[in-house]
Amino acid sequence: MSLKPISEFSSSCCGATAKPAAPTGGAASRKIRLWEATLFLVVLGAGWAVYRALPQAAHALTYDVFGLEAGSHFAAAVEFFLYDTPKVLMLLTVVVFAVGILNTYFTAERTRRILAGRREAVGNVLAALLGVATPFCSCSAIPLFIGFVTAGIPLGVTFSFLIAAPMVNEVALLLLYGLLGWKIALFYAGTGIAIAVFGGFVLGRLRLERHIEAWVTAVRQNEVEVATGPGSFRERLQAGFEAVRSVVGRVWKWIVLGIAVGAFIHGYVPEAVLAALMGKEAWWSVPLAVGIGIPMYSNAAGMVPIVQALLGKGAALGTVLSFMMSVIALSLPEILILRRVLKPRLLGSFVGIVGLGILAVGWIFNALL
Numbered sequence: 001m002s003l004k005p006i007s008e009f010s011s012s013c014c015g016a017t018a019k020p021a022a023p024t025g026g027a028a029s030r031k032i033r034l035w036e037a038t039l040f041l042v043v044l045g046a047g048w049a050v051y052r053a054l055p056q057a058a059h060a061l062t063y064d065v066f067g068l069e070a071g072s073h074f075a076a077a078v079e080f081f082l083y084d085t086p087k088v089l090m091l092l093t094v095v096v097f098a099v100g101i102l103n104t105y106f107t108a109e110r111t112r113r114i115l116a117g118r119r120e121a122v123g124n125v126l127a128a129l130l131g132v133a134t135p136f137c138s139c140s141a142i143p144l145f146i147g148f149v150t151a152g153i154p155l156g157v158t159f160s161f162l163i164a165a166p167m168v169n170e171v172a173l174l175l176l177y178g179l180l181g182w183k184i185a186l187f188y189a190g191t192g193i194a195i196a197v198f199g200g201f202v203l204g205r206l207r208l209e210r211h212i213e214a215w216v217t218a219v220r221q222n223e224v225e226v227a228t229g230p231g232s233f234r235e236r237l238q239a240g241f242e243a244v245r246s247v248v249g250r251v252w253k254w255i256v257l258g259i260a261v262g263a264f265i266h267g268y269v270p271e272a273v274l275a276a277l278m279g280k281e282a283w284w285s286v287p288l289a290v291g292i293g294i295p296m297y298s299n300a301a302g303m304v305p306i307v308q309a310l311l312g313k314g315a316a317l318g319t320v321l322s323f324m325m326s327v328i329a330l331s332l333p334e335i336l337i338l339r340r341v342l343k344p345r346l347l348g349s350f351v352g353i354v355g356l357g358i359l360a361v362g363w364i365f366n367a368l369l
Contacts, residue, residue, distance in 0.1 A: 051090055058083035077267025084259045084305055088175065089252060092301055093244055095174045100243025102133070102170075104236045115153045115161070121201065123157035128196035131164025132173075132189065145341050146216055155212075156204015163354060164196035167329040175304045180311065187365065188321060195325070195357035202353050203346075211346035254302035262309030269313060278315035278323075280369075285319045286362030290355065293326030303327055318365030325358045 058079050062068050068075035115127055148158040168189050177185035278285050303324045310320045330351060339347055 047090055047094075051087065054083055054087050073267045075267075077263040080266040080309070081259055081263040084262065084308070085256060088179070088255055088259060088301075088305055089248070091175055091178050092171065092252075092255065093248055095171050095178075096248055097240040097244050098174075100240035101236050104239045115148070115157055123154060124160040124197045124200045124204070127153075127157045127161035127200065128164040128168075128193045131161045131196060132168045132170060132193065145338075149212065149216060154204055155209050156200045156202075158200070159203045159350065160196045160200025163199050163329060164193060166334065167196065167325055168192035169301070169328065171301050172304055172328075175301060176307070179304060179308055184311075184317070187317065188324075191321060191361045191365075192325065195329075195354060195361065199350070199353045199357055203349060206349060208346045208349060211343040213341050213343060216341050255305070258302040259305040262305040265306070265309040265313060278310065278319045280316035280318065280366035283363070285316065286322050286359055286366065289319050289323035289362065290326040290330075290358055293323045294330050295332055296327045316362075316366045317369055318362040318367075321365060322358050322362030325361065326355075329354055330358070 061082050062075055062079040063070060066078065068078060115123060115130065145158060145162065148161070149155075173185055173189055176188055276282065278289060307320050307324055310323075311317065335347065335351060338350065342350065
């Protein structure tokens with residue numbers, strides 16, 4: 001079986017990354033940079049003014065322009081949708097731009113060099129933290145797994161990285177902070193990292209290396225192509241703009257769909273019903289939420305508006321976090337992708353351990369909060 005290079009996997013799943021333009025020199029280059037900086041600041045200022053005016057604009061459109069009846073379910077859903085859609089998309093654009101620049105400092109090759117030779121325990125923690133800081137999504141699992149295995153990184157450390165990278169998504173983390181506050185964002189990050197460290201440590205202790213597909217272990221390290229990041233600051237800025245074009249252009253439909261679901265929940269689902277299904281009193285609400293989340297397919301950013309609506313209706317924090325994590329970390333596409341490199345026993349162990357960690361998060365937070 002021939003191995004695709006990492007760049008081919010990444011461009012087919014996560015959106016191709018444009019090559020940085022060759023840097024130019026002299027006064028012309030400085031003039032372009034000044035013009036770009038001025039335009040960027042103007043757009044940023046205008047965006048901030050629009051962002052501040054969104055609540056009044058959504059209210060005016062709902063009741064003055066559309067003439068909807070105040071207090072009706074439909075009006076509440078429409079106002080939620082008109083307010084959250086531009087708000088989330090604007091926040092997403094700013095966050096993705098900043099993260100796109102930061103991610104240029106965390107290439108796959110640099111991550112492999114940092115983790116290579118690390119022992120378990122310390123390596124698990126470091127791998128989980130690097131997973132949060134890196135741009136890799138679940139569709140990058142195959143090339144990353146191959147690269148880590150061929151670099152001699154222990155299996156448990158590799159899994160800590162692969163669990164944390166999609167689960168604790170840096171874009172979703174900053175969106176949660178902007179929409180719901182630092183406490184929920186901190187709960188999300190802390191529990192996701194804990195699951196990644198615990199899951200990777202347990203999988204490493206089980207000694208399941210023989211359950212990696214044979215074609216993976218047969219790959220020589222120099223057969224795995226690894227892209228290098230940009231060097232100059234201007235190239236890093238270009239990487240930020242490219243991240244916006246690629247990521248926002250790829251996920252905006254999921255964002256709008258998530259907001260639409262959140263608007264329906266906000267306008268039509270009674271608080272008593274949601275509290276009964278996802279409240280902390282019912283022990284089975286957490287496994288029910290995880291069971292519903294696994295067959296779903298959405299990115300972390302698309303889940304944030306749904307999380308916002310569920311919490312606003314009185315759903316328990318632990319249940320909602322478990323639901324979000326199951327959609328992100330244990331979705332069927334993620335499992336099917338990993339099946340190409342893991343034999344059934346190792347894949348089943350991965351799903352079982354991560355699933356138990358997510359259930360524990362839900363039950364513990366529901367009991368404590």
